[in-house]
Amino acid sequence: MxxxxxxxxxxxxNRLGTRSTxxxxxxxxxxxxxxxxxxxxxxxxxxxxMARQFTERYPNAAFSWKALGTVLLAVDRNRDALPxxxxxxxxxxxxxxxxxxxGKTLQDLGRAEEALECFIRALKIRPDYSSALINRGNALAxxxxxxxxxxxxxxxxxxxxxxxxxxxxxxxVLKALERFEDALAAYTQxxxxxxxxxxxxxxxxxxxxxxxxxxxxxxxxxxxLELKPDFFMAKSNAAHCxxxxxxxxxxxxxxxxLLRALRESWCHxxxxxxxxxxxxxxxxxxxxxxxxxxxxxxxxxxxxxGPAGLLGLADDALLMSLLETVPVADVDLExxxxxxxxxxxxxxxxxxxxxxxxxxxxRFFAALATQVYLNEYxxxxxxxxxxxxxxxxxxxxxxxxxxxxxxxxxxLALAAYVPLDTLPGAATLLERMWPEPVMGVLIQQIxxxxxxxxYRHTMPCLTGIADDVSVQVRHQYEEHPYPRWIKAGIVPPAxxxxxxxxxxxxxxxxxxxxxxxDVSILVAGCGTGLHSLDTARRYPDARVLAIDLSLSSLAxxxxxxxxxxxxxxxxAQADILRLSELxxxxxxxxxxxxxxxxxxxxxxxDPVAGWKALLSRLRPGGxxxxxxxxxxxxxxxxxxxxxxxxQGYQATVSDIRRFRQELIARRDEPEYRHLTQGxxxxxxSGCRDLLFHVNEHRxxxxxxxxxxxxxxxxxxxxxxxxxxxxxxxxRFPDDPSxxxxxxxxxxxxxxxxxxxxxxxxxxxxxGLRG
Numbered sequence: 001m002x003x004x005x006x007x008x009x010x011x012x013x014n015r016l017g018t019r020s021t022x023x024x025x026x027x028x029x030x031x032x033x034x035x036x037x038x039x040x041x042x043x044x045x046x047x048x049x050m051a052r053q054f055t056e057r058y059p060n061a062a063f064s065w066k067a068l069g070t071v072l073l074a075v076d077r078n079r080d081a082l083p084x085x086x087x088x089x090x091x092x093x094x095x096x097x098x099x100x101x102x103g104k105t106l107q108d109l110g111r112a113e114e115a116l117e118c119f120i121r122a123l124k125i126r127p128d129y130s131s132a133l134i135n136r137g138n139a140l141a142x143x144x145x146x147x148x149x150x151x152x153x154x155x156x157x158x159x160x161x162x163x164x165x166x167x168x169x170x171x172x173v174l175k176a177l178e179r180f181e182d183a184l185a186a187y188t189q190x191x192x193x194x195x196x197x198x199x200x201x202x203x204x205x206x207x208x209x210x211x212x213x214x215x216x217x218x219x220x221x222x223x224x225l226e227l228k229p230d231f232f233m234a235k236s237n238a239a240h241c242x243x244x245x246x247x248x249x250x251x252x253x254x255x256x257x258l259l260r261a262l263r264e265s266w267c268h269x270x271x272x273x274x275x276x277x278x279x280x281x282x283x284x285x286x287x288x289x290x291x292x293x294x295x296x297x298x299x300x301x302x303x304x305x306g307p308a309g310l311l312g313l314a315d316d317a318l319l320m321s322l323l324e325t326v327p328v329a330d331v332d333l334e335x336x337x338x339x340x341x342x343x344x345x346x347x348x349x350x351x352x353x354x355x356x357x358x359x360x361x362x363r364f365f366a367a368l369a370t371q372v373y374l375n376e377y378x379x380x381x382x383x384x385x386x387x388x389x390x391x392x393x394x395x396x397x398x399x400x401x402x403x404x405x406x407x408x409x410x411x412l413a414l415a416a417y418v419p420l421d422t423l424p425g426a427a428t429l430l431e432r433m434w435p436e437p438v439m440g441v442l443i444q445q446i447x448x449x450x451x452x453x454x455y456r457h458t459m460p461c462l463t464g465i466a467d468d469v470s471v472q473v474r475h476q477y478e479e480h481p482y483p484r485w486i487k488a489g490i491v492p493p494a495x496x497x498x499x500x501x502x503x504x505x506x507x508x509x510x511x512x513x514x515x516x517x518d519v520s521i522l523v524a525g526c527g528t529g530l531h532s533l534d535t536a537r538r539y540p541d542a543r544v545l546a547i548d549l550s551l552s553s554l555a556x557x558x559x560x561x562x563x564x565x566x567x568x569x570x571x572a573q574a575d576i577l578r579l580s581e582l583x584x585x586x587x588x589x590x591x592x593x594x595x596x597x598x599x600x601x602x603x604x605x606d607p608v609a610g611w612k613a614l615l616s617r618l619r620p621g622g623x624x625x626x627x628x629x630x631x632x633x634x635x636x637x638x639x640x641x642x643x644x645x646x647q648g649y650q651a652t653v654s655d656i657r658r659f660r661q662e663l664i665a666r667r668d669e670p671e672y673r674h675l676t677q678g679x680x681x682x683x684x685s686g687c688r689d690l691l692f693h694v695n696e697h698r699x700x701x702x703x704x705x706x707x708x709x710x711x712x713x714x715x716x717x718x719x720x721x722x723x724x725x726x727x728x729x730x731r732f733p734d735d736p737s738x739x740x741x742x743x744x745x746x747x748x749x750x751x752x753x754x755x756x757x758x759x760x761x762x763x764x765x766x767g768l769r770g
Contacts, residue, residue: 026061027054035067039074047071055084062092069101078108078495079516079541096126104135109516110499112142130156134166141173144506149173164194168203175207176506183207198228202237209241210722215254217241222257236490239267244723247278255279255318262321267489268530269326270679277330280319285312289336299339301347304361310340314364323367325486327375329682331664338379341368341416348413349388357409359435366437369415373445374484376684377417377653380661389417400425408438420445448559456555462574462586465549469605470575472694476651477550480685481528484556488530488564491537497594497623500538501762505717507737510764511621513593517541522592524576524614525549525600529557529569535596536566542594545587547574576600577609580616591619598627598760602697608707615711620767624713630755631698632748638698639671640691651692653684660687674756701745704759708741713763715739724754 027035031054038047048071054064065088072081085102092098103118119136122129137152153170157163171186184207190200205220221238224231239261245254258276262269280286289310292303304311313319322328328337344365357365372379381389392414399406400423411420411429420426426446434442465474494500497519498512519542526532526546536544546569548554554571561569570588576597584590595614601607607628618624640663649655660681667676680686699707708715717739725738731750732743748754 026058026063032063032067039071044071044075048075060091062088062095062098065091066095066098066101069098069105073101073105073108078105081105082109094125096122096129096132099125100129100132100135103132103139107135107139107142108495110494110496110502111514111516112139112502113512115139116143128159130159130163130166133159134163134169137173138169141176142502146173146177150177162193164190164197164200167193168197168200171200171203171207175203175210180207180211196227198224198231198234201227202231202234205234205241206237209237209244214241214245215251218245218254218257222253232490232492235261235264235266236492239272239489242275243267243271245275247275247282250279250282259318259321262318262325265487265489269322269487269489270329271489273322273326273329273679276318276322277328277333280316280322280333283313283316283319285310285316286319286333286336289339290332293335293339299343301343301350304340304343304347310336311361311364314360314367320363320367323371327484327679327683327686328371329677329679331667331676334379334682337368337371341372341379342382342385344368344416345385345388345392345413348392348409351409362408362412362435363437365409365412365416366441369412369441370444372416373419373441374486375682376480376484377419378657378660378682378684378687380657381417385417389414393418393423397424400428403428406432408435411438412441415441415445419449421449451559452552452555455558456551459551459554459558460572462547462572462582463578465573465575467575467577467605469603469695470549470577473603474549476688476694477527477548478552480688481550481553481556482685482689483528483530483683484685485528485530485560488533488537488560491534493540494538497539501623501716504719505737505762508716508739509737510714510716513621513623515593519543519594520589520592521545522587522589522595522614522617523547524579524595524597526554526557526571528553529560529571531596531598532557532569532571533561533564533566536561536568539594540568542568543588544569545589545592546571547576547579549573549575576613577604577606578613580613587617589617592617592622593619594623594625596625598625599758601626602629602699602758603693603695604697605695607697611707611711615765618765620765622765623716624763624765625719625760626763627758627760628704629696629698629758630748631700632752633755633758634698635752636671636675637690640675644691649692651688651694656684656687656692659691674753678756699759701741701748701759705741708763712766714766715741716762716764718744718755719760719762720754727751 035047035050038050048068051064051068051071054061055068058064065084069081069085069088072084082105085098085105088098089095089102099118099122103115103122106118107115116136116139119132119139122132123136126132133152133156137149137156140149140152150170150173153166153173156166157170160166167186167190171183171190174183174186184204187200187204187207191197194200201220201224205217205224208217208220218238218241221234221241224234228234238257242258242261258272258279261267261272262276285308288308289299289303292299299310303309328334392410396406396410396414414420420429420442427450429442430447465471494503496516498514501508501510519539521535521539521542521544523532523535523544523546526548529546532544532546536542546557551573554573558571595618597614601610604610614624644659649659663672663676666672675681678690680690717737728738728744728747729736731747732740735743
């Protein structure tokens with residue numbers, strides 16, 4: 001009997017490799033049959049209970065332990081299954097099924113070398129064991145030995161040509177060998193044998209995506225999710241496909257999938273910005289609004305409430321979801337939303353006490369207030385708006401003092417220009433009855449900041465902050481914690497750090513940590529917690545210490561971590577430059593297995609000193625994930641900073657807004673075009689981080705290569721989109737691991753936008769023993 005949960009999963013056979021006997025040293029045949037029946041019926045909890053009873057009553061019977069291990073594997077409890085199956089193999093060292101199951105467990109835990117030894121051992125006992133052949137093929141492929149792996153899978157199929165899992169796994173190896181058409185044929189054969197094979201649909205989608213056939217790929221991801229609604233890999237892959245989609249016309253099926261991706265957080269929502277914007281701009285109301293702005297430069301209340309009024313945009317589910325989820329990164333939509341906000345404020349001013357709004361306008365105004373809060377009120381404001389906002393804020397302040405009635409439109413209009421927690425006595429608004437959209441805005445702008453204030457007050461401090469630059473950097477992020485975010489994306493869990501590195505850098509050479517438990521991770525410069533949450537989700541059994549200079553950022557991170565139900569992260573304030581001074585009792589760890597510091601070191605007074613301080617806390621053989629600015633890719637930023645200095649702009653809210661408008665006016669100039677297209681440009685904290693930062697260092701790849709030699713670090717590879725890696729390998733086929741920094745330097749000179757974000761890469765510290 002086979003459990004088709006995953007590739008070549010272990011099974012609970014009727015005999016489990018043993019024979020029933022009449023003695024009391026092992027379960028009777030009837031007992032074995034009863035357990036198999038529970039397994040076949042999917043009653044795994046009951047099966048586990050019965051199997052545990054067997055281990056207590058028949059502790060020296062290999063059947064008892066193998067049955068329990070098999071049930072645990074079926075519910076993905078690999079770590080629990082490992083010692084159980086080791087016991088089964090110790091009791092029955094020639095039981096090929098138990099050895100194969102042990103190997104599958106080790107493979108799922110990222111211990112591919114040990115897994116391969118188990119499969120070889122099982123095949124020596126039983127050469128025609130097709131499941132062990134499949135698993136051996138997969139293990140070889142994971143170790144980069146794809147041709148050998150393919151031969152094993154072909155041998156397994158010669159023994160059992162109608163095994164859909166073997167065809168699917170063969171497709172995986174062919175895909176890794178870049179034999180895409182052969183891989184498609186293998187997956188198609190798997191589906192012919194098993195039409196409801198969700199994994200095969202997902203894999204076909206991935207091949208089609210790599211071939212640039214995105215619409216066909218999305219159809220297979222959609223089918224995979226119909227068959228398996230919680231299939232997170234299909235969700236993640238579909239999101240990756242969606243963000244690369246070129247939209248030429250409205251496609252309701254793709255729009256529906258995109259909306260689901262936003263609502264269910266299949267990825268970080270900003271990654272879907274371009275395709276969302278493309279669909280939203282197809283809305284005739286959006287097009288009409290932009291034409292109106294081209295003609296008049298502003299919108300009126302009539303433009304909102306007329307027969308074809310812009311408040312009909314409340315019916316655009318994709319737009320509404322985007323407004324409520326992530327800062328909109330598009331100049332045209334910013335212009336439209338700014339105009340709607342002005343007309344909204346004028347409507348409230350003209351209505352005096354405020355006429356009640358129907359459900360759709362109320363919902364749209366609440367979404368707009370949420371959007372502007374997310375971008376930290378980065379939209380331009382004119383003098384007329386400022387005057388009206390002052391009047392409105394004073395009126396609401398008096399109403400709060402006298403506990404008078406406050407209309408929902410007035411409240412939302414103010415919330416779209418200033419945070420509501422700046423109102424004296426704002427907390428009392430939470431005690432009143434409001435429509436649901438309004439209450440959502442109040443929670444976001446009043447209750448959540450109150451919660452953050454509590455977390456800030458109780459945040460541990462590990463070091464002082466005395467360095468002049470660190471003090472300035474801290475001040476910047478206290479004023480503008482970066483980034484403000486609502487939803488994180490799906491992060492597939494990795495069984496171990498070793499397994500994640502093999503997945504990211506399949507051709508890199510490194511020394512495995514071989515740690516499945518007791519893993520410690522430091523996130524140095526965690527900001528508002530998006531990075532640390534991703535890390536905790538990727539390694540759910542690890543302990544994570546996340547540090548930052550800014551208490552405001554840490555408080556935001558703590559609130560979002562509690563909201564996500566993650567208990568494995570400990571936050572604290574600390575300066576990286578002083579981290580080497582701390583005792584193990586201060587950090588809770590003598591050293592860390594992994595340190596992640598992305599987008600942080602280049603803001604220190606001395607980035608190399610900071611890097612060395614982190615290395616002092618990294619165990620021998622430990623890994624680091626680092627992100628540093630590229631001198632080449634940051635040339636437009638340097639030009640903008642020179643313009644800022646020439647014109648005397650300061651890092652104030654009003655000057656950041658004014659300078660943004662200047663760049664928007666000059667966005668057709670090649671030097672500034674890219675700046676007005678990136679997500680950071682569309683939030684106040686992001687724009688300050690991008691263009692007004694108090695301290696920034698930039699690096700070249702030759703400099704990075706010299707630093708890696710000086711620090712004795714093994715370079716594993718860059719984190720880049722696979723399409724970029726493929727282009728690099730076409731240019732430099734003699735570097736299959738893509739780790740030659742001299743080649744990468746040449747590639748960057750030819751493709752200056754390659755590292756537009758930063759050099760994001762992994763390294764390993766030397767010195768691992770054992």
